[in-house]
Amino acid sequence: MKTLYYSHPDFLFHQTGAGHPECPDRIAYIDRAVSGQDFAGLIRQNPPLGSEQQVRLIHPQFHINAIVAAIPEQGTHYLDQDTVLSTGSGKAAFRAVGAVCDAVDNVLAGTADNAFCAVRPPGHHAEPALAMGFCLFNNIAIAAAYAQQHHQLERIAIVDFDVHHGNGTQAAFYHQPNVLYASSHEMPHYPGTGYPEETGAGNIINVPLAAGDSGNEFRQKYRRIILPALEKFKPELLLISAGFDAHKDDPLASIGLVEADFAWITQELMGIADSYCHGRIISALEGGYNLNALAASAAIHIKALMAG
Numbered sequence: 001m002k003t004l005y006y007s008h009p010d011f012l013f014h015q016t017g018a019g020h021p022e023c024p025d026r027i028a029y030i031d032r033a034v035s036g037q038d039f040a041g042l043i044r045q046n047p048p049l050g051s052e053q054q055v056r057l058i059h060p061q062f063h064i065n066a067i068v069a070a071i072p073e074q075g076t077h078y079l080d081q082d083t084v085l086s087t088g089s090g091k092a093a094f095r096a097v098g099a100v101c102d103a104v105d106n107v108l109a110g111t112a113d114n115a116f117c118a119v120r121p122p123g124h125h126a127e128p129a130l131a132m133g134f135c136l137f138n139n140i141a142i143a144a145a146y147a148q149q150h151h152q153l154e155r156i157a158i159v160d161f162d163v164h165h166g167n168g169t170q171a172a173f174y175h176q177p178n179v180l181y182a183s184s185h186e187m188p189h190y191p192g193t194g195y196p197e198e199t200g201a202g203n204i205i206n207v208p209l210a211a212g213d214s215g216n217e218f219r220q221k222y223r224r225i226i227l228p229a230l231e232k233f234k235p236e237l238l239l240i241s242a243g244f245d246a247h248k249d250d251p252l253a254s255i256g257l258v259e260a261d262f263a264w265i266t267q268e269l270m271g272i273a274d275s276y277c278h279g280r281i282i283s284a285l286e287g288g289y290n291l292n293a294l295a296a297s298a299a300i301h302i303k304a305l306m307a308g
Contacts, residue, residue, distance in 0.1 A: 001279070001308035004106060004115035005042040006099040007031055011120045013088025017076050020084060021252060021289040022120065022134040030118050030285070033295035034302055041306060043112060047119075050097025055137050057145035058172050063129050067093070067136055079131050093121055093136045096284075100143035103282045108151050108237070114273075114281040114305045116242070118298070122286045124166030124241045125191060133164070133191055140241045140284050141172040144179055147237050154178055157235035157272075159226065160185070161265055162243020162286040163253040165194030165206065169241065174200040180233045182226045184209055184218065186246070186253050205229050209246075214256035218246070219264060227268060234276045238269060244288030244297035252289050259300045266304035281305065 012024040034042060055064055070077055070085055077085045096119035103115035123140055125133030144156045158173075160166045160183040170193065173179040180203050185194050187208035194206045207221045230238075244262060246255040273281045283305065288294035 001114065001306055002112040003042055003302065003306045004045050004103060004112045005034060005118065005302065006045045006047045006103060006115065007118040008047055008095050008099070010088065010091045010095045011118070013086070014092035014121055015076065015086035015088060016084040022122065025291055026288065026294060027118055027120055029291045029295040030298045033299040038303065039306070042302070045102065047095055047099030047102055047117070049091070050094045050101060054097050054101050054142055054146060055094070057149060058138050058141045059128055067131060083131055083134055083136070089121070089136065096120065096123065096139050097137055097142055100139045100282065100284050101146045104143050104147050104151065107280050107282055108147065113279050113308070115283065116302050116305060117282070117284040119285055122243070123284070124160060124162060124169045124286050125164070126168040127171045135168060138168045138172060140239050141169045143239055143282060143284065144173070153236045155233060155235050156180070156237045156239065157182070157230055157233055158239045158241060159230070159269060160241035160243070160286070161246065162241055163246040163250065163255050164190055164243065164287060166241055167191045167193040170194070170198065170200070170204055174204060177201040177203045179203060180229065180235065181205070182229060183207065184221060184226065186211060186255050189253065209255055211254035212256065215258060215261035218255070218257060218261055222265060222268065227272065230272045231275070236277050238273045238277055238281045240269065240281060240283035241286045242283045242298070242301060243286030244294050247288065247290060247293040247297055249290045249293040250288065252287070259296050262297045263300045263304050266301050270304065270308070279308070
């Protein structure tokens with residue numbers, strides 16, 4: 001399998017301040033984890049800067065303007081108690097959008113089979129008109145809309161295994177039956193959305209996990225609910241919001257996954273992609289806040305993408 005790996009120094013210049021869990025070291029640790037001989041086959045890509053036109057596929061212009069206007073000339077500026085801007089945040093956010101859109105272009109052109117985008121800031125909490133939860137622009141939602149608009153795909157599936165519900169992605173596609181959004185997440189937990197009753201146009205599948213659940217419960221629920229829904233939907237492209245904060249060592253949650261669980265779900269999703277969309281997968285980093293656990297989990301996810 002040809003796997004693209006997107007990373008860029010700009011992601012390190014989104015400074016969130018001392019003690020903030022969504023820190024530049026998250027990218028540095030992943031970059032280091034995939035630097036060895038096992039990852040020699042990765043195709044390393046420098047992502048372009050995304051455009052306002054791409055961001056507007058999900059976010060109105062006033063949202064973009066507000067983010068850009070709030071970027072400080074020095075230091076940091078808090079949009080809310082969690083979401084921070086620094087002088088490098090705008091370039092990082094547009095670079096993240098550029099990464100996922102470039103991945104869509106390359107994977108759909110057949111240049112590569114799949115891609116992992118090691119980007120920050122993350123995206124899945126960003127609603128169309130609201131930055132929140134460490135997120136400014138919703139990278140994975142923009143990727144889906146870009147694939148619809150520029151490649152005329154009719155059925156796109158997004159699977160989100162971050163431990164927090166992707167309220168922004170759900171909001172973006174709540175009334176769009178041609179985009180399936182399936183999320184597993186701890187409940188009750190931030191951001192307070194993601195109940196099973198939230199079904200949109202029949203295209204939203206929320207699968208809550210309880211504090212203390214481990215890989216056994218995680219795998220059972222995917223086998224019983226999410227994987228069959230994907231098979232029924234038959235996506236032309238599979239996108240992944242790859243948050244690794246359901247790991248047992250993550251400080252922001254209480255789910256007990258280990259690296260083998262992330263390898264398992266990656267392999268299962270690759271099976272779906274092989275059956276329905278020529279193996280086409282694009283995965284974008286979301287959460288994961290224990291640096292060692294994040295690096296190990298992302299590495300095994302990428303290794304599974306490479307293995308095919």
